[in-house]
Amino acid sequence: MGKEGLNYAPQGKAEPVVEKGDFPFAVAALDHGHIYGQTNGLLEAGGELRWVYDPDPKKVEAFREAYPQAEPVDSLERILEDDAIKMVASAAIPSDRGPLGIQVMNAGKDYFTDKTPFTSLDQLADAKEAVKRTGQKYMVYYSERLHVECAVHAGDLIHAGAIGRVLQVIGLGPHRLSADKRPDWFFKKAQYGGILTDIGSHQIEQFLYYTGSTDAEVTHAAVANYNNKEAYPELEDFGEANLVGNTGATNYFRVDWFTPDALPTWGDGRTMILGTKGYIECRKYIDAGSSGTQDVLILVNDEKEERHELHGQVGFPFFGQMILDCLNRTENAMTQEHTFKAAELCLIAQEKARKIE
């Protein structure tokens, strides 16, 4: 796994859910490296990548080195006009993701954007309206659950009752700053949206999913720029929030840009899930100080205390489910309501956050 989260693009087992040609998709807007993870997921599930568009030819060239089958086109319209294309996957600058999604849905295609899906509640409202009007899907790559095998397995264990009723989810989302490799927009709050909106969105999605909450209240939120004020005054290098869901379960998460240099991966992401009959810990990208292995899951309940190494064992069912959802107009991968609720709550947390000096 790379040292920079910005290029984190997991590869899994190819488990196509459709025949070749059943699910043609295109890629547009390559601003964030997550587009590689999104593309991998779609290809492994049987999607057929046809077109790629970005105004920056260098980004297109780099993308085509990984995916030579993607034919470059010279405008977004070329993609939107192609009736065969079912979905447009994109990783635009965060503040552009909402408006791009509306263009895509207006063209009768489903949209699959990198997180965070919006940078304002107005954008969310516009997207909700467009979904209702067009009947299209606005799907989000909440990669820190969907593209992490131990996180997927944690959900399976919970749904099988392994830890009883879920009472709490704690999420830690440290990331390596890699400031010299970041584009300008990464440091402009109007474009990246704030740390709780951006990398916090993963955390809230996980909380809603693991607890089965369909809504939540943000009970506390804070952000800080502890260590980068001079170089990057608009960066928030630390954020935290607490939520209480409509199931009664609570959430605390911390996100930050303080991954130290000696960690061999981009962040020691963790999820700690407490239930009435046990608990689960996911050491997502590294079991620091021990094996170096990723996807380690600790399960302790009333019957057993176990450590599972899950890398390569679970796969990423989200992508195949999403493709089938698009073809069949179902909601098995993730409901639109859940997708939007996670987005809404991270925007509310950001708005509500006190600034720590």
Added chain:
Amino acid sequence: MGKEGLNYAPQGKAEPVVEKGDFPFAVAALDHGHIYGQTNGLLEAGGELRWVYDPDPKKVEAFREAYPQAEPVDSLERILEDDAIKMVASAAIPSDRGPLGIQVMNAGKDYFTDKTPFTSLDQLADAKEAVKRTGQKYMVYYSERLHVECAVHAGDLIHAGAIGRVLQVIGLGPHRLSADKRPDWFFKKAQYGGILTDIGSHQIEQFLYYTGSTDAEVTHAAVANYNNKEAYPELEDFGEANLVGNTGATNYFRVDWFTPDALPTWGDGRTMILGTKGYIECRKYIDAGSSGTQDVLILVNDEKEERHELHGQVGFPFFGQMILDCLNRTENAMTQEHTFKAAELCLIAQEKARKIE
């Protein structure tokens, strides 16, 4: 280590700081099993145990099985009248700890109580007044740092600059309920004080210590009785709080009574400390799912990623420092101000806590 936290009484290397007879102490009020840990710490540091008092002869008998040198006396007054006694160690019912301390200090002796030291801010105010008036010490057994070797070592690493400026401390304090082994007072809120006051006090002490904060604001707090409403309506089986210290560092902690049956120790206590140049994780009582070892410390900074097994390697310097503080009227083990500030903040968190249903 036992399966019940109520009997957690660590033993360390004997490192006497005084000659035999220099520091005679007595023990009074044996309501909580922590008194064994307090006594071990004092004995290993060279204290001489002379008297034991409790109104319940069974408790005295059990105590004397562990410490036959303790002569039983038939009233607290017998201890208070003995001019040779420097300190009275006690683990009364929480709501009795403050008043007992004032009696002890009024008799010209230092006091060493189990946490939590108070169940109300009024008791704290009374103790502050008595400390000022008598010049005696009101020391507290915040065992989850003072009597845990990896927690002690974390402090040493931080003070040596291993992780830069400390930005955040996350503390997890799960405990096994062991309801059938608990006394009645354990379930009466007026006596145990609430979960944030009780086991939360450890957490706040650690936060203040690791961050060097001398004061803090409680920004959020919540408690719940998720799973024991019917059997124990006054129990709080879950609590959490967020603080921001006057150093700008933040704290989140969760405490609960949900340790599952298959965990071989009483709780998977953790401390995760984030700094500008690295982070530390303490797996205090077990490295769950791995080695079974306790006192595991993970250190990752800009130079290294390391796992340390510290059980038996560090010792417990607090007790010797406290004995010397009592003899020399210094404050090297812990200042009175710090001791009281942790107590104050856990009481404020408890008062401020919203009740989650």
